[in-house]
Amino acid sequence: EVHLVESGGGLVQPGGSLRLSCAASGFTFSWFWMSWVRQAPGKGLEWVANIKQDGSEKSYVDSVKGRFTISRDNAKNSLSLQMNSLRAEDTAVYYCARDGYSSAPFPQYYFDYWGQGALVTVSS
Amino acid sequence: DIQMTQSPSSLSASVGDRVTITCRASQSISSYLNWYQQKPGKAPKLLIYAASSLQSEVPSRFSGSGSGTDFTLTISSLQPEDSATYYCQQSYNTPRTFGQGTKVEIK
Numbered sequence: 611e612v613h614l615v616e617s618g619g620g621l622v623q624p625g626g627s628l629r630l631s632c633a634a635s636g637f638t639f640s641w642f643w644m645s646w647v648r649q650a651p652g653k654g655l656e657w658v659a660n661i662k663q664d665g666s667e668k669s670y671v672d673s674v675k676g677r678f679t680i681s682r683d684n685a686k687n688s689l690s691l692q693m694n695s696l697r698a699e700d701t702a703v704y705y706c707a708r709d710g711y712s713s714a715p716f717p718q719y720y721f722d723y724w725g726q727g728a729l730v731t732v733s734s
Numbered sequence: 735d736i737q738m739t740q741s742p743s744s745l746s747a748s749v750g751d752r753v754t755i756t757c758r759a760s761q762s763i764s765s766y767l768n769w770y771q772q773k774p775g776k777a778p779k780l781l782i783y784a785a786s787s788l789q790s791e792v793p794s795r796f797s798g799s800g801s802g803t804d805f806t807l808t809i810s811s812l813q814p815e816d817s818a819t820y821y822c823q824q825s826y827n828t829p830r831t832f833g834q835g836t837k838v839e840i841k
Contacts, residue, residue, distance in 0.1 A: 657830040669828045718784055719825045720768040724777035
């Protein structure tokens with residue numbers, strides 16, 4: 611059974627840093643792209659970043675570029691999100707999500723498994 | 735970035751009703767469209783991928799259709815456990831954008 615478990619959330623002051631981790635199990639981690647998706651309190655879902663199977667490609671939403679860094683350790687089945695220069699608007703539940711892939715009916719991706727989420731609160 | 739717009743933002747329907755939620759993309763995304771269900775305090779759950787493919791173990795009362803810019807999620811016979819917020823999401827390109835959500839309530 612696929613499991614994704616986030617950790618590292620908490621309260622941080624504006625301008626501070628925090629590192630989120632996601633422990634994956636129940637599937638071959640190195641075969642899949644992985645993503646972080648966040649949800650501000652009472653708001654909708656926002657994709658934050660993703661990373662290719664071998665870590666060679668990474669993408670970010672514009673609002674976090676230059677501040678957040680996604681990484682992975684395939685030997686430890688672990689995904690991370692280093693968040694620097696945090697702002698109040700980064701306050702959200704952060705979900706780790708697997709980029710599932712299907713070749714039928716045509717090649718495409720979707721978020722097929724999600725963690726339970728880690729709450730990050732940026733406040734003084 | 736591709737903007738995804740859902741309508742309505744919320745709806746209330748009775749058990750057994752047929753419910754339809756629409757999602758419109760700001761440009762053509764072919765069939766690169768996914769639907770998720772989220773209940774309060776829980777992570778989203780994938781319902782439909784590639785616009786019309788039902789995810790494993792999702793009840794058959796859920797169906798998706800559409801291509802290009804206009805898409806639809808249909809619940810053929812609403813059940814009490816379907817009370818949730820539903821999101822569409824495009825996987826045509828990065829950033830992967832979501833609609834703002836449609837909250838479905840049971841009368």
